[in-house]
Amino acid sequence: PRPSDQSEGRRQESDWHSFGKMAEALIAEITACGEKVRVAKIAKEECTDLIEELKAKKIQYKECTGKDYQAPGARAPKEKKAKQEKPQKEKQKPKVSGDKKKTKLALQYTREGDFASWYPEVVEKSEMLSYGDVSGCYILRPWGYAVWEHITEWFDAEIKLLGVENCYFPLFVAKHALEKEKDHVEGFAPEVAWVTRSGDTDLAEPIAVRPTSETIMYPEFAKWIHSHRDLPVLVNQWCNVVRWEFKYPTPFLRSREFLWQEGHTAHADIEEANEMVYAILELYKQVYERLLAVPVIKGVKTEAEKFAGGYFTTTCEAYIAGSGRAIQGATSHNLGQNFGKMFNINFEDKDSKTKIPWQTSWGLTTRTIGVMIMTHGDDKGLVMPPRVAPLQVVVVPIPHKSVDPAALLAHAKAVERALRAAEIRVKLDARDNYNPGWKYNHWELKGVPVRLEVGKSEVETGGALLAYRFNGSKEPWAPTTGAGQGLLDALGAFVKAKLEEIQEKMLANATEARNKKLVVVTQWADFVPALNDKCLCLTPFCDEEEEEEKVKEASRNEAMDGADEDARTATSVAAKTLCKPYLGQTGLPEVPPIEGMACFFSGKPAKEWVLWGRSY
Secondary structure, X not given: OOHHHHHHHHXXXXXXXXXXXXXXXXXXXXXXXXXXXXXXXXXXXXXXXXXXXXXXHHHHHHHHHOOOOOOHHHHOOHHHHHHHOHHHHHHHOOOOOOHHHHHOOOOOOOOOOOHXXXXXXXXXXXXXXXXXXXXXXXXXXXXXXXXXXXXXXXXXXHHHHOOOEEOOOOOEEXXXXXXXXXXXXXXXXXXXXXXXXXXOEEEEXXXXXXXXXXXXXXXXXXXXOOEHHHOOEEEEEEEEEEOOOOOXXXXXXXXXEEEXXXXXXXXXXXXXXXXXXXXXXXXXXXXXXXXXXXXXXXXXXXXXXXXXXXXXXXXXXXXEOXXXXXXXXXXXXXXXXXXXXXXXXXXXXXXXXXXXXXXXXXXXXXHHHHHHHHHHOEOXXXXXXXXXXXXXXXXXXXXXXXXXXXXXXXXXXXXXXXXXXXXXXXXXXXXXXXXXXXXXXXXXXXXXXXXXXXXXXXXXXOOEEEEEOOOOOEEEEOOOOOOOHHHHHHHHHHHHHXXXXXXXXXXXXXXXXXXOOEEEOOOHHHHHXXXXXXXXXXXXXXXXXXXXXXXXXXXXXXXXXXXXXXXXOOOOOOOEEEEEEOOOOOOOOOOOOOOOOEOOOOOOEOOEEEEEEOEO
């Protein structure tokens, strides 16, 4: 060929290479912009500019490549496309009629059709919370805060039985104190919010808003503890903390400010510290299972996932069937003697020897509420476990032309009195500006466990019709003979027993759903497919931090099929270790002894059975 032809060929090849790189860059920009639009819509934030930016990038992509932009999901294999068939889409926008259409009580999204959109919609429409002006900061409304109150009341009473006393420490921590423990500060550094100015004046030293309180409390521990007679120190505080999350916020699950309790203890020896760690872990399990009807798996975190600066971390891990993801429920840490060394906490033992105490810390947050909602909620709204429901029963009168309104209201009030006498949280909804159908939808959205309908036949029999939120069934109740307040008292005992039955069945249902998704995986080839099937994977693992990081990257790459993942996403497709579970727990698959087994990923000798999953 002529020299000019060769030059033209090289130029065309260079142009195609440039176009390819430009297309790749545009795909990454479109993906990132699309994620921002999705998050903004869920949070009901203004996103007109973002949408225009997204449109412009898609036009630019077409000009560059000569074809319309197609999202990665549109190029997915056929079996993945099947999940987005038309019947599924129709389900995502359920048809609503009557009162729901007029009052907008119906949810736009379904749990199965679009879980990521269903969840923020249900927490807002049910009046659990609303969105603050600052991204990632939420307003806990009375309906949501009441659930937190039930949790705090129960847990506070339980830790006091262990000898723990409540206290309160400042919100702020000095920079030099926070940075005293190297591993600890490195673990929290990306999330720390700093105060640098007072009015127009720069502070001499920045002050951190507490992400946790170890470095605030432990200088005081050094002043309190001198002798073995001063031990143990057992304190707890109910407070808020601020962690300026880089990832996209999710109501209750991932926010920049949240409520919690944090307990801190100091002990003479490791045995006593361990006893406290495991006692608290069991209480956390009871919060989830006894109060929230959410099954959890207890275990210990890997070295890579343990509390920064601690000795070891124990955890309760929950599973969300709707999304197929795990979520850390609560953690209880043995901090060892590391913080004692850093903050000069020591004591003289019985033999007059100077020793460093063993310390623990443990925390439970308002994340519990989000886990409860995700576990039990449905397409009608919340489904509240009776033990934490703000209202356990709502009484709804049903007017009828043949029934005297005064007699109907009198019977409804008698029912309410009987339930209140049985210490049931009950409300009579006698509002006459809403019809019974609207009230049914309203209280279903808010998740009240039992609705008592009182109409013509109930006035005649002196009874009530019970409607159960968790399964939609109904059951009539009537006194055996006659009517009157004395016989209605039996209704209180009947409903109380039913509430306990509902609580147990909700836990059983959630446990069954979780157990179906607990699988044993011994080969890498089965790992990501199991994650894609919304499973938690129990694997033999070499328990090395380097290999753990490799599993995360390999699972992300295989799931993304080479595409980049938004670094800010709170729902990564990468697998992570949840815990090294205590084997023998109810629901865990039976597994052989780990000795002699090979790591499912590296092929090295396995050291532990480790539970993996995609996680919030």
